[in-house]
Amino acid sequence: MVRTCISGSVDNSDTVAGFVIVLACVVAGVLIRALVKPRRDAETRCRKCGYILRGLVEPRCSECGEAI
């Protein structure tokens, strides 16, 4: 009975540790995606009019003149 209790608790902690590692990987992946996506949008679109700023030479929006 005692042995079963101990092995049961050890198995449970291993499962929890594995779950925490998997959860950490998932959270890290979601965080990286969340951090990268808005940054890309801010760089490629004008904050004022939403014009796509890809391939611009000047640091200004060619549609409304807003500084980037």
Ligand SMILES: [Zn+2]
């Ligand atoms: Zn603009």
